[in-house]
Amino acid sequence: MQPTTAPSRRLPLPPLVTGLGLALLVSLLCCVALGSSGIGWGDVLRYLRAGLTGGEISADETSAYTIVWELRFPRALLAAVVGAGLSAVGVATQALVRNALADPFVLGISSGAAVGANAVLLFGALGSLGVWALSGAAFASALAAMVLVYAAARTRHGLTPLRLVLTGTAMYYGFSAITALMVFGADRGEAARSAMMWLLGSLGGASWQSVPLAAAAVAAGLGYLFRSARGLNVLAMGDETSSALGVDPERRRRVLFVVVAAVTGAVVAVSGAIGFVGLMVPHAARMLVGADHRRVLAVAPLMGAVLLVWVDVISRLLLAPVELPVGVITSVIGVPCFVVLMRRRGYVFGGA
Amino acid sequence: MRVDVEALSVEVAGARLVRDLELRVGDGEFAGVVGPNGSGKSTLLRCVYRALRPTHGRVLLDGDDLHALDAREGARRLAALPQESGSEFDFTVAEIVAMGRLPHQRAAARTTREDREVCASALERVGAAHLADRGFLTLSGGEKQRVLIARALAQQPRVLVLDEPTNHLDIGQQLDVLGLVRESGLTVLAALHDLNLAATHCDVLHVVAGGRLVASGPPGEVLTPGLLADVFGVRAHRVPHPETGTPQLLFDRLPR
Numbered sequence: 001m002q003p004t005t006a007p008s009r010r011l012p013l014p015p016l017v018t019g020l021g022l023a024l025l026v027s028l029l030c031c032v033a034l035g036s037s038g039i040g041w042g043d044v045l046r047y048l049r050a051g052l053t054g055g056e057i058s059a060d061e062t063s064a065y066t067i068v069w070e071l072r073f074p075r076a077l078l079a080a081v082v083g084a085g086l087s088a089v090g091v092a093t094q095a096l097v098r099n100a101l102a103d104p105f106v107l108g109i110s111s112g113a114a115v116g117a118n119a120v121l122l123f124g125a126l127g128s129l130g131v132w133a134l135s136g137a138a139f140a141s142a143l144a145a146m147v148l149v150y151a152a153a154r155t156r157h158g159l160t161p162l163r164l165v166l167t168g169t170a171m172y173y174g175f176s177a178i179t180a181l182m183v184f185g186a187d188r189g190e191a192a193r194s195a196m197m198w199l200l201g202s203l204g205g206a207s208w209q210s211v212p213l214a215a216a217a218v219a220a221g222l223g224y225l226f227r228s229a230r231g232l233n234v235l236a237m238g239d240e241t242s243s244a245l246g247v248d249p250e251r252r253r254r255v256l257f258v259v260v261a262a263v264t265g266a267v268v269a270v271s272g273a274i275g276f277v278g279l280m281v282p283h284a285a286r287m288l289v290g291a292d293h294r295r296v297l298a299v300a301p302l303m304g305a306v307l308l309v310w311v312d313v314i315s316r317l318l319l320a321p322v323e324l325p326v327g328v329i330t331s332v333i334g335v336p337c338f339v340v341l342m343r344r345r346g347y348v349f350g351g352a
Numbered sequence: 353m354r355v356d357v358e359a360l361s362v363e364v365a366g367a368r369l370v371r372d373l374e375l376r377v378g379d380g381e382f383a384g385v386v387g388p389n390g391s392g393k394s395t396l397l398r399c400v401y402r403a404l405r406p407t408h409g410r411v412l413l414d415g416d417d418l419h420a421l422d423a424r425e426g427a428r429r430l431a432a433l434p435q436e437s438g439s440e441f442d443f444t445v446a447e448i449v450a451m452g453r454l455p456h457q458r459a460a461a462r463t464t465r466e467d468r469e470v471c472a473s474a475l476e477r478v479g480a481a482h483l484a485d486r487g488f489l490t491l492s493g494g495e496k497q498r499v500l501i502a503r504a505l506a507q508q509p510r511v512l513v514l515d516e517p518t519n520h521l522d523i524g525q526q527l528d529v530l531g532l533v534r535e536s537g538l539t540v541l542a543a544l545h546d547l548n549l550a551a552t553h554c555d556v557l558h559v560v561a562g563g564r565l566v567a568s569g570p571p572g573e574v575l576t577p578g579l580l581a582d583v584f585g586v587r588a589h590r591v592p593h594p595e596t597g598t599p600q601l602l603f604d605r606l607p608r
């Protein structure tokens with residue numbers, strides 16, 4: 001590609017972040033207002049105000065209010081949180097394994113989470129935990145998968161990026177096999193369907209209970225990543241360079257791995273395995289603002305949030321009343337966008 | 353700043369890569385490390401720029417044990433150009449050079465005016481100011497090395513370690529790079545493959561073979577046909593450079 005394309009792709013950060021923030025607000029509103037039950041914009045805004053400020057609504061509006069405040073609004077917020085979280089861990093994973101084509105799911109964590117989630121969906125495991133059973137099991141098995149991958153990838157010289165990717169990929173197939181076996185062995189058709197839905201990603205289970213924990217995990221993860229953004233730049237340059245610049249690559253990678261796994265686990269626990277966001281959004285962000293992680297981390301989570309909010313709208317409306325899996329739509333939208341963006345911009349990849 | 357390598361040994365997976373190696377680099381001296389492939393040059397240098405912890409022995413910077421220093425403090429005193437070809441992430445030249453400021457910055461702090469000035473003058477010094485907005489991956493080999501030298505200078509170190517900085521460069525770029533390093537005025541420890549370049553640019557040469565130091569001294573004293581036959585297995589003829597008188601070498605295979 002022409003070497004002269006490089007400088008043009010750095011957009012100024014403040015207007016971009018402001019614009020994305022506004023876009024996110026508008027998207028959230030649209031996500032709440034658009035739906036198959038035909039509630040008008042005015043009513044939606046009134047219910048939202050009532051919900052936020054504790055105002056009053058009349059008795060005959062209760063069912064419409066419930067749809068807006070108890071179903072759609074937490075669902076829209078969860079979509080934003082999940083989109084932001086997947087994008088942030090995507091950025092971190094790519095720096096961690098030093099490969100811009102990596103996805104948080106290559107570490108095998110999401111497929112580990114699927115094992116726990118499906119044990120709940122198919123066999124009713126952890127029934128005593130009630131509504132927390134599904135996300136609790138998903139999170140716990142994500143962390144268990146993380147420990148397994150870590151233990152298998154680690155050598156006396158520590159965690160190397162290549163081993164991490166290879167181990168994660170192998171584990172991915174292992175966990176997927178267990179999940180497939182469970183789905184195969186389950187005789188309840190509906191349970192198998194919800195297991196499938198979960199594997200492809202869905203925000204259908206969103207409620208006010210699922211938002212705070214996921215939001216807290218994503219916020220904490222983002223906070224850590226922001227603080228270590230310069231370190232991520234250096235880590236992406238290689239271990240030798242990191243050492244020479246006073247960043248211990250081993251220790252940094254260990255912490256980063258735990259942060260990525262915890263955030264992925266928390267996000268996947270409430271949304272299932274939504275692929276492609278963590279791969280595509282960081283790429284798109286880099287095309288807009290360059291590779292510096294301080295800039296990428298300011299932009300990518302917002303982009304991911306906006307993207308997933310709209311994906312959720314589409315998943316609900318496209319074949320209403322049937323809901324499509326979110327993961328299918330992220331791929332359908334993501335792939336062509338990505339190809340077009342990559343071809344149009346002078347995006348240098350691996351020097352080629 | 354003086355560098356003392358004391359009784360350095362490195363063992364990896366049971367193999368001794370470096371054994372009992374002692375060398376010192378005086379303040380402001382340009383020291384070269386030469387030796388055949390696999391002799392332990394890179395291992396030695398990696399211990400000096402802290403990518404590797406020695407099994408035994410110490411590396412002292414003006415008497416302070418480098419591996420006991422805080423990592424950031426170490427990186428403020430000593431910078432390195434490792435043999436890494438960089439990443440596939442498309443950083444600009446300015447971003448690459450800014451990484452050199454990391455040891456001087458707090459985790460969440462903003463980039464200060466001083467940071468920017470130091471980076472700009474580092475790019476200026478290596479003659480790469482016009483490349484600031486270019487993507488690093490789009491540069492030629494020689495331009496890349498210049499930029500990496502600028503990053504090292506942005507660290508404001510007292511010592512510069514280079515692992516074969518002239519690899520894959522054409523002869524003009526090789527001379528440029530070593531010239532820039534020389535002009536930096538820093539204490540330099542560089543592994544070099546080209547013995548003639550080493551002879552022209554280094555004040556002192558350290559010859560490493562089989563993980564041990566086999567000779568040290570000014571190039572003219574060290575690069576003897578006998579030593580070159582022992583260490584590299586080649587027949588060497590020495591001729592003085594017609595202008596500078598520095599010894600230059602012509603090589604043949606040793607008769608079997």
